[in-house]
Amino acid sequence: MSGPLHTPLCEKLGIEYPIVAFTHCKDVVVAVINSGGFAVLGEALHSPDQIAADIKWIRDRISGKAFGIDLVLPASVPEDRTVQQLLAQIPQSHRDFEQMIKHKYSVPDPKEAPNLHIWGGLDQKRALAQVEVVFDERVPVFASGLGSPEFLLKRAHQLGMQVWGLVGKPRQARKQIAAGTDVIIAQGYDAAGHTGNIGTFSIVPQVVDAARGTGVPVLAAGGVTTGRHLAAALALGADGVWTGSVWLTSRESDVNLPLKERLLEAETDDTVYSDCISGYTMRTIRCPWHDEWLGPAAPEVLKPPLQMLLSANYIQGSLDYQRKDLMTEAAGQGIHYVTEMKPARQILSDLVEGALDVFDRFAAA
Amino acid sequence: MSSTASPRPEGPAPAAPYRVGFDASMRGRRAECDGGQAIEGTRLAGRQNFAGTLTGDFRDFGDYPWRWYLMTDLTRKPSGSTHAAVWCDSGSLVLEGDE
Numbered sequence: 001m002s003g004p005l006h007t008p009l010c011e012k013l014g015i016e017y018p019i020v021a022f023t024h025c026k027d028v029v030v031a032v033i034n035s036g037g038f039a040v041l042g043e044a045l046h047s048p049d050q051i052a053a054d055i056k057w058i059r060d061r062i063s064g065k066a067f068g069i070d071l072v073l074p075a076s077v078p079e080d081r082t083v084q085q086l087l088a089q090i091p092q093s094h095r096d097f098e099q100m101i102k103h104k105y106s107v108p109d110p111k112e113a114p115n116l117h118i119w120g121g122l123d124q125k126r127a128l129a130q131v132e133v134v135f136d137e138r139v140p141v142f143a144s145g146l147g148s149p150e151f152l153l154k155r156a157h158q159l160g161m162q163v164w165g166l167v168g169k170p171r172q173a174r175k176q177i178a179a180g181t182d183v184i185i186a187q188g189y190d191a192a193g194h195t196g197n198i199g200t201f202s203i204v205p206q207v208v209d210a211a212r213g214t215g216v217p218v219l220a221a222g223g224v225t226t227g228r229h230l231a232a233a234l235a236l237g238a239d240g241v242w243t244g245s246v247w248l249t250s251r252e253s254d255v256n257l258p259l260k261e262r263l264l265e266a267e268t269d270d271t272v273y274s275d276c277i278s279g280y281t282m283r284t285i286r287c288p289w290h291d292e293w294l295g296p297a298a299p300e301v302l303k304p305p306l307q308m309l310l311s312a313n314y315i316q317g318s319l320d321y322q323r324k325d326l327m328t329e330a331a332g333q334g335i336h337y338v339t340e341m342k343p344a345r346q347i348l349s350d351l352v353e354g355a356l357d358v359f360d361r362f363a364a365a
Numbered sequence: 366m367s368s369t370a371s372p373r374p375e376g377p378a379p380a381a382p383y384r385v386g387f388d389a390s391m392r393g394r395r396a397e398c399d400g401g402q403a404i405e406g407t408r409l410a411g412r413q414n415f416a417g418t419l420t421g422d423f424r425d426f427g428d429y430p431w432r433w434y435l436m437t438d439l440t441r442k443p444s445g446s447t448h449a450a451v452w453c454d455s456g457s458l459v460l461e462g463d464e
Binding site: 024042044045072073074075076077078114124125128145146147148149150151152154155168169171172175176179193194195196275277278279280281282300301302303304305307308309312330 | 382401402404405406407415432447453455459
């Protein structure tokens with residue numbers, strides 16, 4: 001196969017289209033891979049046993065094709081951190097503010113107390129247990145959503161696995177390329193979740209320049225939701241795109257229906273880059289929690305994990321009772337173009353067709 | 366849990382979750398850390414940037430090893446952070462003068 005969309009990434013992965021879906025939903029992974037793209041399943045929250053089960057489930061449905069698993073390895077951990085000590089540090093003024101929001105917006109209590117200790121990134125030991133499963137299962141692609149994967153490159157390569165690293169700064173890209181990372185994901189400020197502060201149009205060509213001559217493919221991430229974005233990413237020198245928000249509202253996605261509706265209605269400026277949910281800056285869909293914490297009466301946002309402990313009941317309550325007016329989710333600025341609930345196969349096809357239209361237009365000019 | 370066994374690095378598995386050590390060449394080095402971690406209770410992650418001075422103390426996790434250095438005298442840390450020190454993944458460190 002040839003054409004403007006057939007990049008070295010396609011050769012490296014054995015795929016038709018240079019489109020990578022990042023998702024937390026196994027069904028989306030399978031649908032995208034079986035439609036000619038590539039998909040990476042985010043497993044940061046899961047136990048080693050859950051990760052192993054998910055890998056088997058996917059393998060049973062993709063006929064030997066490649067796929068990826070993404071983990072969030074910690075990159076920094078405060079000294080002498082104990083959650084219990086930190087919990088005792090939540091000021092009464094902040095608890096009062098949280099209660100004010102609860103009453104003002106009639107936020108329901110969660111059906112069960114949010115479990116704040118079930119994820120894999122709190123300490124190195126738990127993260128390593130997740131990594132071991134990915135090694136044991138020889139998952140074709142291990143993607144690191146945050147921390148440096150340098151320490152595990154040698155073993156991954158011995159097992160025939162690729163290691164991908166997501167970066168928000170050119171210097172992170174240079175380090176990871178030098179260490180032997182197989183694919184670099186250059187994530188711009190437009191992206192959902194934990195973005196850096198450099199825009200997609202600025203960081204992608206810088207990372208492409210850093211990778212020039214190394215043979216390391218670069219994926220553009222952050223705001224990619226249309227074929228025009230895909231064409232632009234390729235024009236910037238990227239070998240493909242890393243996409244996330246566009247899959248949240250797919251038919252296969254396990255995001256609950258009211259939240260899908262909220263996402264379909266959202267505009268670009270409904271996404272907010274703020275630390276008020278967790279104490280970490282991240283891009284999420286604006287909700288009443290943001291409105292209040294970004295207002296003049298709000299106290300100073302607390303450090304992690306205290307702020308997350310404050311927001312946890314609000315978030316869980318909104319999900320448990322499907323309160324669309326309260327819900328939030330990580331979403332990038334490209335959400336403006338996510339306006340229909342479509343099958344993943346159709347989303348992939350639309351991305352491809354949209355990009356080809358751009359190249360056809362240029363060729364005809 | 367797994368269907369296939371993967372080759373392990375040579376040497377015995379550590380009894381402790383990590384091994385402690387000291388690298389004199391890193392002591393007193395100024396550095397920045399492109400840090401962060403997963404956010405408790407969510408499936409998301411957050412980045413946090415620190416700058417400070419390395420003490421030379423390190424911890425090695427796992428058999429690879431995965432090395433972490435202790436950074437103190439923090440001159441940059443996230444707003445709201447009251448910690449005086451932070452452990453940094455060695456791969457996420459940028460040493461002053463090395464860029």
